[in-house]
Amino acid sequence: MNGKREILRTKALHKSFGKEEVLKGIDSAFFEGETVAIIGASGGGKSTFLRCLNLLETPEAGEIYFEGEPLMCAKADKASSRSAKEMLRTLFLARETTAKNTGAVRTARQRIGMVFQHFNVFPHLSVIDNITLSPVLEKNIPKAEAEKKAEELLERVGLLEKKNEYPTRLSGGQKQRLAIVRALAMEPDVMLFDEPTSALDPEMVKEVLDVIRDLARSGMTTLIVTHEIGFAREVADRVLFIADGLIYEEGTPEEIFDRPQKEKTRQFLSKVL
Amino acid sequence: MLEDIGKLWARYGPLYMEGLWGTLWMSLLTVLVATVIGTAVALIRNARFRPTRFLMKCYIEVVRGTPILLQLYFFWLFLPKIMPFEVSDTVSIVTALIFNSGAYVAEVVRAGIQAVDHGQTEAGLSLGLGRWHLFSRIIYPQALKNILPALGNEFIMMIKETSLASVFFVSELTTSYKTVQSVTFKSIPSLTIAGVIYFAMTFLLTRLLGILERRMKSNERKA
Numbered sequence: 001m002n003g004k005r006e007i008l009r010t011k012a013l014h015k016s017f018g019k020e021e022v023l024k025g026i027d028s029a030f031f032e033g034e035t036v037a038i039i040g041a042s043g044g045g046k047s048t049f050l051r052c053l054n055l056l057e058t059p060e061a062g063e064i065y066f067e068g069e070p071l072m073c074a075k076a077d078k079a080s081s082r083s084a085k086e087m088l089r090t091l092f093l094a095r096e097t098t099a100k101n102t103g104a105v106r107t108a109r110q111r112i113g114m115v116f117q118h119f120n121v122f123p124h125l126s127v128i129d130n131i132t133l134s135p136v137l138e139k140n141i142p143k144a145e146a147e148k149k150a151e152e153l154l155e156r157v158g159l160l161e162k163k164n165e166y167p168t169r170l171s172g173g174q175k176q177r178l179a180i181v182r183a184l185a186m187e188p189d190v191m192l193f194d195e196p197t198s199a200l201d202p203e204m205v206k207e208v209l210d211v212i213r214d215l216a217r218s219g220m221t222t223l224i225v226t227h228e229i230g231f232a233r234e235v236a237d238r239v240l241f242i243a244d245g246l247i248y249e250e251g252t253p254e255e256i257f258d259r260p261q262k263e264k265t266r267q268f269l270s271k272v273l
Numbered sequence: 274m275l276e277d278i279g280k281l282w283a284r285y286g287p288l289y290m291e292g293l294w295g296t297l298w299m300s301l302l303t304v305l306v307a308t309v310i311g312t313a314v315a316l317i318r319n320a321r322f323r324p325t326r327f328l329m330k331c332y333i334e335v336v337r338g339t340p341i342l343l344q345l346y347f348f349w350l351f352l353p354k355i356m357p358f359e360v361s362d363t364v365s366i367v368t369a370l371i372f373n374s375g376a377y378v379a380e381v382v383r384a385g386i387q388a389v390d391h392g393q394t395e396a397g398l399s400l401g402l403g404r405w406h407l408f409s410r411i412i413y414p415q416a417l418k419n420i421l422p423a424l425g426n427e428f429i430m431m432i433k434e435t436s437l438a439s440v441f442f443v444s445e446l447t448t449s450y451k452t453v454q455s456v457t458f459k460s461i462p463s464l465t466i467a468g469v470i471y472f473a474m475t476f477l478l479t480r481l482l483g484i485l486e487r488r489m490k491s492n493e494r495k496a
Contacts, residue, residue: 110401
């Protein structure tokens with residue numbers, strides 16, 4: 001992988017929810033064109049890690065680099081580095097209720113696609129408007145051009161005839177395919193999938209996995225948090241096993257699934273395989 | 274009794290109608306202006322600047338923590354004193370009603386915004402939407418669907434609460450009853466007429482809102 005362009009890198013990423021430390025210093029790097037499956041038990045921090053990569057969660061400490069540019073750098077010793085200005089800010093400004101959304105973060109997010117467990121399609125917009133919304137508003141692409149592009153993408157995932165429907169009329173699998181296409185319309189450099197099939201009825205899992213597989217094989221850099229071990233083995237170039245807030249073990253699918261080195265990995269795999 | 278009601282209605286019908294008109298325009302004006310104020314208050318409460326958030330919170334707590342009749346008295350006494358021009362009782366009372374309703378609408382708007390699934394915000398952010406686009410295109414349109422039915426209810430509430438204006442003899446339906454009662458001394462028949470009109474109004478409006486709400490929901494499905 002060393003010759004490839006680096007897309008994302010994290011250094012010593014820490015994240016806590018209240019007193020519970022969910023990420024305990026994650027170092028990682030992801031390269032152009034590779035498909036990485038992130039596995040691990042529920043509550044182990046794998047989704048949180050993924051959500052930190054586009055700053056939907058704000059880590060307390062650590063560094064994130066997107067295509068070599070720092071997206072976030074936070075020092076661990078908060079208390080001592082707090083300036084008077086910052087203290088005034090906390091006195092007068094309430095805590096941000098949504099994740100940080102500064103210009104630099106926004107620009108990066110436009111190039112980092114994300115697909116959620118619960119689809120999060122926009123129910124008040126038609127299928128095609130779901131897709132064209134952000135390209136038109138944020139990238140100033142002419143509406144007609146954005147729609148043409150959207151139609152091509154819908155065609156690719158077999159949803160073209162639904163383009164004027166509203167999401168309430170779509171099945172779960174169709175909603176998730178729409179969510180994938182919506183992210184792709186921004187022409188991202190990397191796609192993050194956060195348990196994309198966990199909320200689906202079993203008969204709809206395949207149609208979504210098929211789309212993700214095609215995407216991964218077409219050369220899109222893909223990070224996928226998943227419980228679908230079979231799929232991870234088939235598609236991934238690399239597997240990260242996250243447990244207790246750390247990357248516990250990583251390697252090729254064969255290394256992780258056939259010859260896991262660590263006891264915890266073995267325990268986890270014996271439960272899910 | 275029925276005969277009395279018939280006679281009263283024949284004689285004083287126009288007076289009741291005048292009262293009904295007063296009730297309707299006061300409630301409607303109150304809710305319309307309160308919607309503007311309530312929305313602004315809700316937005317300020319959701320903004321990050323703490324001092325203004327706190328002020329808005331105080332306003333809402335004061336309105337919710339004191340009787341509406343007391344608020345009417347307060348404005349009725351106070352407004353003419355501080356205003357450089359003549360303030361009629363009607364203006365004082367409507368101002369007080371707006372002051373009251375604005376706080377309730379603010380809570381309705383805030384709840385409507387908060388009821389929008391947080392996943393919608395995350396999806397918007399992940400697509401790189403700026404703050405303004407996120408709210409104007411994703412959050413507020415969906416919040417509106419939660420807010421509109423509640424605003425209809427606020428209107429119905431106001432139709433009933435304007436009856437308190439009769440304490441100050443501002444022209445509205447309950448004042449009409451008081452007038453008719455004091456002229457004819459037929460308390461129960463004259464009160465019954467007012468009651469029937471109130472009920473007919475709120476009943477019709479409730480049905481109407483129900484239809485609108487259902488249509489709004491089915492629009493989302495079809496459209």
